[in-house]
Amino acid sequence: MNSEQKLLKGQTMEILGVVVLGVSLIALLFFLGVFSMKGYASSAEALTDRHEDESFKAGVNSILYTTESKTGKTLLELLGIASKAGNTTLNFGPGVGEVDVRKEIEWRFDAIYGKGNWYLKIPFPNVTADIQIVAVSDTSNSMCEAVRTLVTDVPEVLERIRAKGRKAEMTLFLLGDFSCCVEENGNWVPFDLSKYTKETDYFHVRGLPQEYEGIQCKNPCGADGSSDEDWGAGLECAIKMGPYKGPGEYGWKQNVVKVAIPISDELPGGTECGCPSGGSRALFERGLKKALEDEVFVFAFRGDACGVIRTSQEGCSERAIPNDPYCTCSKGTINDWMGDMSNQTKGKMYNLSDVVASADTIEKIIMEIQPNRVPYLEAGTVPPKGEKRAVTSLLPVTVLGKYVELYVYQWNSK
Amino acid sequence: MSDFKKFRKGVAYSVIAIVAMVGILGILGGLSYQASVGTGVASSDSQKLDQDASTQKLEYTKAMVLQQVRYSAITSTLDITENGGTQDPETYWECNNVPQPVTREEFVAAISNNSLQYLNSYVQALKKNAYLVEKGIALSDPECMSVELPEATGCNHLNCEYITSGIAQETIDVSNPVKTSYKGPLNVNDVGPIRATHFQNVLYNEFKDNNILKIMSSSMAADCPDDLATKFKVAYEDVCEELKKKLDSDNPEYIICNITEIPSPHTDCTRNKKQETCFSSTSFAAGNDKAILIHLEDLKFEPLADEKHMEWNLKMVFSLDAPECTPING
Numbered sequence: 001m002n003s004e005q006k007l008l009k010g011q012t013m014e015i016l017g018v019v020v021l022g023v024s025l026i027a028l029l030f031f032l033g034v035f036s037m038k039g040y041a042s043s044a045e046a047l048t049d050r051h052e053d054e055s056f057k058a059g060v061n062s063i064l065y066t067t068e069s070k071t072g073k074t075l076l077e078l079l080g081i082a083s084k085a086g087n088t089t090l091n092f093g094p095g096v097g098e099v100d101v102r103k104e105i106e107w108r109f110d111a112i113y114g115k116g117n118w119y120l121k122i123p124f125p126n127v128t129a130d131i132q133i134v135a136v137s138d139t140s141n142s143m144c145e146a147v148r149t150l151v152t153d154v155p156e157v158l159e160r161i162r163a164k165g166r167k168a169e170m171t172l173f174l175l176g177d178f179s180c181c182v183e184e185n186g187n188w189v190p191f192d193l194s195k196y197t198k199e200t201d202y203f204h205v206r207g208l209p210q211e212y213e214g215i216q217c218k219n220p221c222g223a224d225g226s227s228d229e230d231w232g233a234g235l236e237c238a239i240k241m242g243p244y245k246g247p248g249e250y251g252w253k254q255n256v257v258k259v260a261i262p263i264s265d266e267l268p269g270g271t272e273c274g275c276p277s278g279g280s281r282a283l284f285e286r287g288l289k290k291a292l293e294d295e296v297f298v299f300a301f302r303g304d305a306c307g308v309i310r311t312s313q314e315g316c317s318e319r320a321i322p323n324d325p326y327c328t329c330s331k332g333t334i335n336d337w338m339g340d341m342s343n344q345t346k347g348k349m350y351n352l353s354d355v356v357a358s359a360d361t362i363e364k365i366i367m368e369i370q371p372n373r374v375p376y377l378e379a380g381t382v383p384p385k386g387e388k389r390a391v392t393s394l395l396p397v398t399v400l401g402k403y404v405e406l407y408v409y410q411w412n413s414k
Numbered sequence: 415m416s417d418f419k420k421f422r423k424g425v426a427y428s429v430i431a432i433v434a435m436v437g438i439l440g441i442l443g444g445l446s447y448q449a450s451v452g453t454g455v456a457s458s459d460s461q462k463l464d465q466d467a468s469t470q471k472l473e474y475t476k477a478m479v480l481q482q483v484r485y486s487a488i489t490s491t492l493d494i495t496e497n498g499g500t501q502d503p504e505t506y507w508e509c510n511n512v513p514q515p516v517t518r519e520e521f522v523a524a525i526s527n528n529s530l531q532y533l534n535s536y537v538q539a540l541k542k543n544a545y546l547v548e549k550g551i552a553l554s555d556p557e558c559m560s561v562e563l564p565e566a567t568g569c570n571h572l573n574c575e576y577i578t579s580g581i582a583q584e585t586i587d588v589s590n591p592v593k594t595s596y597k598g599p600l601n602v603n604d605v606g607p608i609r610a611t612h613f614q615n616v617l618y619n620e621f622k623d624n625n626i627l628k629i630m631s632s633s634m635a636a637d638c639p640d641d642l643a644t645k646f647k648v649a650y651e652d653v654c655e656e657l658k659k660k661l662d663s664d665n666p667e668y669i670i671c672n673i674t675e676i677p678s679p680h681t682d683c684t685r686n687k688k689q690e691t692c693f694s695s696t697s698f699a700a701g702n703d704k705a706i707l708i709h710l711e712d713l714k715f716e717p718l719a720d721e722k723h724m725e726w727n728l729k730m731v732f733s734l735d736a737p738e739c740t741p742i743n744g
Contacts, residue, residue, distance in 0.1 A: 010422070010423060010425060013425055013427065013428035014423070014428060016431070017427040017431025017432065018427070018431065020435045021430075021431045021434050021435065023435075024434065024435045025438065027438070027442060028438050047459055047460065051463065054463055054466050054467055054470070058470055061470060061473070061474055065477060072604055073604075074477075076477060076478075077481055080481060080485070081718055081719050081720075084720065085719055085720055090719035091719055092607070092716050092719050093713060093714055093715040094668065094713065095575075095668075095714035096607060096715060099719075246676075247676065247677065248674050249674060254720065254721045254722040255721060255722070393474065394478065394545045396482055396485065396540070398485050398489070398718050398720075401538070401539030402539070403539065403540065405545070
């Protein structure tokens with residue numbers, strides 16, 4: 001090899017060395033670019049996040065599986081029962097006692113996630129409860145038309161409502177017998193209740209007993225009073241008895257919306273506004289107290305004792321009702337008392353001046369009344385804005401085929 | 415520089431480059447190995463998380479089905495006791511003076527059959543629920559629901575408050591994120607609290623020995639001066655007092671008892687025993703002048719906290735002639 005060839009070989013190898021070094025460096029840089037630390041860090045973070053998500057879900061589930069000591073029921077079961085009841089305080093009877101589901105949730109979640117770091121919400125399902133109504137009607141002569149309308153039209157109203165899927169039934173308790181007259185084909189004839197009453201499985205008309213379980217149901221106010229106008233004590237008895245169930249049997253069903261309707265144009269016990277020694281008020285208070293105790297909604301129907309009446313004793317001849325005290329009392333004190341009773345029991349008072357509308361009013365009451373339920377269970381702290389973990393679970397409710405969703409959020413306070 | 419020196423310099427550069435390349439290849443090899451190990455760990459961790467997520471879905475679905483078993487069994491027990499111990503709302507425990515109390519087997523069969531209907535409704539609704547569909551969870555239709563009451567021996571008003579119930583074979587499949595499934599029984603032994611077993615036991619013994627009629631008969635004999643209607647009224651009160659004591663001697667106030675006279679049945683009151691169950695073991699019926707309904711309520715527990723207590727409605731058809739008066743000194 002001559003010197004020129006050696007020089008050329010040396011230069012070639014030098015160039016080759018530089019090329020190999022360059023390629024190796026590029027490969028190293030490419031490798032580091034692809035599998036950079038940043039990439040490792042982000043995938044490691046995602047993995048950690050998923051670990052924490054799964055552990056959060058497992059934590060929530062494990063809390064739901066824990067057993068409450070007094071009832072021996074899991075929180076999952078208690079929450080299902082609370083969703084049906086629409087209440088977070090559950091009463092399992094004297095053998096077990098009451099359980100506050102919200103408190104049971106709070107201390108468990110606080111122990112695991114820390115106070116102020118979590119939030120839980122369960123929207124309760126819409127549960128439409130059956131409605132049972134007891135109505136107590138004054139049977140004085142001025143109430144004839146109102147009662148005729150009720151016994152004729154309410155059964156049809158109830159059937160119509162039931163066809164729409166709202167289960168309702170009504171028992172009308174009468175405080176006495178009628179001796180009034182009604183117009184029939186242009187003639188005034190004595191009112192025969194049985195002729196007009198259309199009893200069905202869901203509408204019954206019964207006479208209120210004089211006494212029920214030691215309670216006097218019909219009391220006159222003093223010597224001039226009238227026991228067939230005592231819708232105060234009458235209401236107490238009707239609520240205690242409950243609606244008609246079968247021969248000799250009365251009682252409220254469980255989990256129903258209870259409604260009571262006193263129907264009158266008089267103060268309890270009669271004598272208009274002249275009952276001595278607060279007798280009417282005492283009878284009124286008995287009815288109100290019972291309604292409040294038993295959580296019965298009262299929708300009072302107030303009549304106007306104005307105009308004329310016709311009694312069968314007087315051959316259905318027309319007799320004018322003196323404006324004072326009858327008409328003024330019905331539009332004054334009776335209006336106030338019935339309004340007060342309705343307001344206190346979360347019901348509403350209706351004026352019976354348009355008797356034809358009374359059955360429609362009952363339809364309105366049934367369609368609009370809602371059971372006393374809380375719309376949701378909420379526990380913990382309202383979540384702050386920003387990132388938080390969330391889990392949604394399904395919760396079986398003690399109502400056939402109903403499920404509700406349970407939402408839990410967790411975050412770390414700074 | 416001579417040509418030889420230039421040649422040596424070229425070779426030296428080449429050697430340095432080759433050494434550097436070997437070094438870089440070594441580093442690359444090491445890094446590749448590290449990367450493959452890391453990816454493997456991450457991948458296995460991710461697979462494990464997928465498995466955990468599926469297992470969690472499976473376990474939660476199992477918990478929901480178990481909860482449905484509890485609700486079905488308790489609701490069904492309340493229905494059956496209200497009927498008087500069978501699926502027939504007209505359950506006569508005495509027909510024309512012949513006792514026909516509801517046996518334990520009949521009672522269990524009635525609860526089991528009724529529970530299955532409830533459970534199927536629950537499961538059907540669950541299967542259609544979007545939550546389950548989205549999560550890739552499927553479950554089988556329960557074919558049989560077992561019910562087991564506590565042993566009657568040793569059962570009293572203070573124990574026997576829980577029932578065991580379950581499904582012999584249930585399949586739950588989770589398909590997302592990885593496939594996992596459960597096939598086997600799902601049982602709960604904490605259905606309650608409800609004193610249904612104790613009530614059935616006491617009532618069975620009272621009717622089996624015809625004690626109700628005996629109590630009425632002796633009460634009427636002791637209550638001689640009164641008219642027949644009053645005698646019956648007092649006799650019914652005496653029956654209730656006796657039943658209250660038998661059902662809860664410590665707290666008879668927990669028991670509500672009232673007896674009302676009802677119209678006599680138009681059909682034969684004898685009952686055909688239905689005690690076949692789907693889960694194991696094996697499978698009663700006028701001229702009468704009185705029919706009564708014994709209504710009992712146990713106020714001690716409200717198992718579903720919904721103001722609903724356990725109720726029993728027992729019907730009886732019997733004739734009881736006015737007995738001879740008990741001698742005053744007798």
